[in-house]
Amino acid sequence: MSNSLSSLLTIIESVDSFPYIENPYYWKFRSHDGALLGYITPEIASRFIDLPHSKYFEVDKLKKEVTIAGALNDFEERNKVFAEIASDWRKSDDLLNKGWRDELYTVYYPRTKPYMLLERAFSCLLGVVTYGVHINGYIPAEKTKDKVLKMWIPRRSPTKATYPGKLDNTIAGGLGYPYGLWENVVKECYEEGGLDADFVTKNITATGAVTYICQPYGPEGHAQPEIEYTYDLVFESEIDNIPHPVDGEAENFTLMTVEEVKQRMINGEFKPNCALVICDFLIRHGIITAENEPNYLEVLSRLHRRFPFATRN
């Protein structure tokens, strides 16, 4: 894999792009008792000053911080106020309007406890941590006819709002309220791949999580800290339980050898964070190793970025 030697870190850097040094450009978004919830752009911060709801926020221009006021110390109240703000901003914010999903994401604080619910597209504007499940469906080398590990890779529908036509993880979905991880896994496995719960339960293993902070709109765009819980789903043969699109999010599924997957990752054919999830898979399965990847340790650390934010667990 000589031509991939420098490319894997390039993939990681393109996703985990937020600088590791203190970044004075971004403002801090804090809970009513001071916990760091996210990073916001100066433009988003400025919107909190003249807001109809401005009494619920303290804006400190010197410290560059927007803090939820002590008055907003109730879960339901926070949900209501942020729903109103999202609804207002949607009228003038194209990104929020186009990305609107009518789906709620949970902000956690302190650990394991829901702090507030936000419209999925609004989470991006507020730079808070979002969560998803990403599942690598594969056939172990010893169970394929040519004795090489193969992965089930879907192509995203050409009509998807984000990354249309790109390659994806076998199954992947954001963790919306009120689903738990396992419910979400079962739901997405059926909706995206037509896989039934019995098959999934019998063959899936939780394998960790990847954590990174991306900036999909460039170096001074919204910061998006993401946590993707990862799973391995073993298919026992190349001909049984073939995944097939149900909800139309995927156009089709192709069985690819691990070499083909690597090459397509390097070629930029995957949705970037899905390529990152596959890097983690390839490391855990001994396909990317310290011998063939000169930035092995840097890749490993950056797949597991430590967040300064409150997180789910």
Added chain:
Amino acid sequence: MSNSLSSLLTIIESVDSFPYIENPYYWKFRSHDGALLGYITPEIASRFIDLPHSKYFEVDKLKKEVTIAGALNDFEERNKVFAEIASDWRKSDDLLNKGWRDELYTVYYPRTKPYMLLERAFSCLLGVVTYGVHINGYIPAEKTKDKVLKMWIPRRSPTKATYPGKLDNTIAGGLGYPYGLWENVVKECYEEGGLDADFVTKNITATGAVTYICQPYGPEGHAQPEIEYTYDLVFESEIDNIPHPVDGEAENFTLMTVEEVKQRMINGEFKPNCALVICDFLIRHGIITAENEPNYLEVLSRLHRRFPFATRN
């Protein structure tokens, strides 16, 4: 595993104990061209001032840095000078003298390139990154008679200089010069467990690395950044290829269920960094999950600490 809920992060914190915030207590140890190689205590830093070899070092008390002088820009020269210093210091440094191994460790800089060789025990005093291989030998659940995953766990010899009598990873060893990772794996598998190279080659998978900075001598003691490359070694049954001590580093091997391993980890029966390696194993195998470990994400990040130092790869 209710009684282990808070304990797994406790295990990680006891190993990865070096603070994440800038620590003004420690001095920086730098290469002749300014790369950070390690953290040293003020006491170690002070020894470089009146050294017979002091012309080879720049000691900056204001910045708290010891930098190898430009004159020492040759690999062989560095090895010679540091061997002389180690030999001198051994006379008065009890830790160095007792820990002396007559084994060389490689300091890497820039990435993948050996910068100098140091006596193993001297590496600890200079706070540079050291490397090892840690192998989890296990029998998958479906291949044991009671259908639970079991691990081969050795007890360290009561005469070992460090952590005598503690439980350990199946096979583990420091990466000494001039061995490569794979040579080291094969060598240690035979020496520590009597496992032959054919069996190992057929059944082993590289699975990543854990990275942490420990302080075995307390909060102001020597800082030790360590990188342990991890491997899974599958045993096909409970009765074949039973590991047995050859070099006497292990006293004996016991087959333990994963529940027993967890309980003994929580009880503090393992060498601490080996317990950390097993945490990584249990996460990758879906035994420690986001559902049963409330500090799952913090544990995952701290198993993969990002180093400010030059590293091997």
